[in-house]
Amino acid sequence: MTSPLDDRERAASSHPEPLVVRTVPLDAPDDLLSLLPEDAPLTWVRRGDGLVGWGEAARVEVGGASRFADAERWWQGVVGHAVVRDEVGLPGTGPVAFGSFAFDSRSAAGGVLVVPRVVVGRRDGHAWLTVVETAGTLGAAPDWSLVARHVAGLTPVRAPGPVAYASGAVEAEDWPAVVARGVAAIRSGELDKVVLARDEVATTAEPLDVRHALRRLADRYPTTWTFSVDGLIGATPELLVRSDKGLVTSRVLAGTIRRTGDDDADLARAAILAHSSKDLEEHEYAVASVARALAPYCSSTNVPDAPFVLHLPNVLHLASDVTAVLGGGDAEGGPHPTSLALAAALHPTAAVCGTPTEAARDLIRSIEGMDRARYAGPVGWVGADGDGEWGIALRSAELDPDDPRRLRLFAGCGIVAASDPAAELAESRAKLVPMRTALASD
Numbered sequence: 341m342t343s344p345l346d347d348r349e350r351a352a353s354s355h356p357e358p359l360v361v362r363t364v365p366l367d368a369p370d371d372l373l374s375l376l377p378e379d380a381p382l383t384w385v386r387r388g389d390g391l392v393g394w395g396e397a398a399r400v401e402v403g404g405a406s407r408f409a410d411a412e413r414w415w416q417g418v419v420g421h422a423v424v425r426d427e428v429g430l431p432g433t434g435p436v437a438f439g440s441f442a443f444d445s446r447s448a449a450g451g452v453l454v455v456p457r458v459v460v461g462r463r464d465g466h467a468w469l470t471v472v473e474t475a476g477t478l479g480a481a482p483d484w485s486l487v488a489r490h491v492a493g494l495t496p497v498r499a500p501g502p503v504a505y506a507s508g509a510v511e512a513e514d515w516p517a518v519v520a521r522g523v524a525a526i527r528s529g530e531l532d533k534v535v536l537a538r539d540e541v542a543t544t545a546e547p548l549d550v551r552h553a554l555r556r557l558a559d560r561y562p563t564t565w566t567f568s569v570d571g572l573i574g575a576t577p578e579l580l581v582r583s584d585k586g587l588v589t590s591r592v593l594a595g596t597i598r599r600t601g602d603d604d605a606d607l608a609r610a611a612i613l614a615h616s617s618k619d620l621e622e623h624e625y626a627v628a629s630v631a632r633a634l635a636p637y638c639s640s641t642n643v644p645d646a647p648f649v650l651h652l653p654n655v656l657h658l659a660s661d662v663t664a665v666l667g668g669g670d671a672e673g674g675p676h677p678t679s680l681a682l683a684a685a686l687h688p689t690a691a692v693c694g695t696p697t698e699a700a701r702d703l704i705r706s707i708e709g710m711d712r713a714r715y716a717g718p719v720g721w722v723g724a725d726g727d728g729e730w731g732i733a734l735r736s737a738e739l740d741p742d743d744p745r746r747l748r749l750f751a752g753c754g755i756v757a758a759s760d761p762a763a764e765l766a767e768s769r770a771k772l773v774p775m776r777t778a779l780a781s782d
């Protein structure tokens with residue numbers, strides 16, 4: 341990513357020419373990922389459905405505490421001026437922006453929204469093509485031949501070759517001491533929960549072709565959301581917020597146990613996790629933070645009585661699907677907040693920060709020893725009507741914009757009074773597995 345903007349004026353001044361946007365139906369392509377170019381692929385895909393995009397019709401970079409509000413204002417300006425003909429009318433048709441935002445308002449990573457020139461989307465057997473022009477008027481309807489020509493020009497996906505791993509900001513063996521400081525702060529009553537993370541640096545033999553990693557993530561972790569936005573890639577199991585015609589959904593995860601690879605043993609571990617008071621406590625803080633953040637915007641919020649166990653290939657998580665209906669609360673009578681505004685209101689949940697939020701953020705700043713950049717921040721897309729989907733950028737890596745062989749991989753763990761630092765280190769290793777597997781060439 342180029343240097344972020346952190347003043348409102350520059351963010352506001354990057355309005356493009358009015359966009360001319362046309363969406364037409366397509367026969368559903370079998371495989372969205374096979375359409376991606378090597379250069380700057382944009383991706384939000386789960387179980388074969390979702391959006392892929394390429395090219396750049398418009399872009400804004402934002403920074404600081406106002407990063408979400410500035411991005412929102414820019415997007416409203418873009419869609420307010422756009423000429424749109426949408427022949428499909430589903431979530432994700434018409435103009436969309438892919439985005440990702442830094443975890444911490446102080447991070448230089450800031451945030452970005454990108455409007456692709458071409459988007460192909462797929463949902464429940466329906467598919468569409470959106471083409472965005474930056475000059476001119478609505479022309480002839482595009483069709484599959486445009487995508488076919490694009491695909492014919494794609495380079496084959498390249499494997500990255502051997503990968504070398506090195507410590508990030510904190511050596512792995514030193515990280516339990518960081519966790520121990522978190523536990524001590526909790527036991528002394530400073531806060532209830534903190535989520536502490538660490539990074540590691542991967543260096544690939546060949547420049548990374550992001551498509552290689554995305555394919556492996558999507559194949560191995562089909563229940564997660566595989567994403568790629570401006571050099572941030574991953575497969576997150578955690579949905580911060582989906583907003584779809586007034587219905588809001590959030591998949592909250594917190595509380596983890598590693599898988600053994602043996603199905604019977606893993607079933608026993610799922611039962612242990614479902615009854616672990618330490619993990620249930622971690623989970624409860626995360627769910628409460630989501631319910632609290634949604635309350636001002638929603639007339640009703642449904643929080644399941646107890647979490648279910650989400651099975652992923654590397655770990656099992658406690659999970660709760662929280663749903664809510666927009667309207668009522670403090671927002672009574674006003675326009676519905678967009679999915680981006682909801683993501684801003686929810687971020688950071690106690691699944692990635694802690695409880696109370698401010699105390700946890702301060703502790704993270706003082707003991708974690710690294711800049712999380714866009715790890716653990718919102719990543720996803722927003723449409724012209726404000727509906728969209730935003731995940732939390734977990735199980736992720738950030739490419740070095742100056743070196744296509746270098747990436748930072750991230751993993752974090754929720755810490756409560758009963759946490760054991762050595763066990764948290766093992767859990768963080770398990771959470772690095774998806775990205776490590778994504779980079780492998782076997």
Ligand SMILES: C=C(O[C@H]1C=CC=C(C(=O)O)[C@@H]1O)C(=O)O
Pocket residue numbers: 535537578593594595596622657690691692734735750751752753754755771
């Ligand atoms: C912070 C991460 O995971 C969060 C999501 C699920 C379970 C978590 C846990 O059990 O600690 C974390 O709250 C991460 O993967 O980097």
